[in-house]
Amino acid sequence: MADARRRLRLAAGEADLAIRYARTPPVALASVELVRDVFFVVASPKLIRAKRLPLRLAELAxxxxxDTD
Structure with missing residues (x-):
């Protein structure tokens, strides 16, 4: 199993198979979609307690x- 932080070069023979997370399939490789992501907006009740639900996009913005760093 390879280090997940390093992208393997399939064309160079570094691996026979790789699982990659991508928005679009690679054009130079055969690929099969395994799963799709679903995203949900979540917030602390304290953060939105004074707001009326459901929030509009402008209110979410x-x-x-x-911070994900």
């Missing part, structure tokens, strides 16, 4: 983003 005003909320502080979560």
């Amino acid at each position: 005003e909320l502080p983003p979560i």
Whole structure:
């Protein structure tokens, strides 16, 4: 099993098979979609307690983003 942080070069023979996360399938490789992502907006009740639900997109945009770094 290869290190997930390093992208294997399939054409160079580094591996016979790879599972990659991508928005679009690679054009130079045969590929099969395994799963699809579903995203949900979640927030702390304290953060949105003064707001009326459901929130509109403009209201969501005003909320502080979560730092993923």
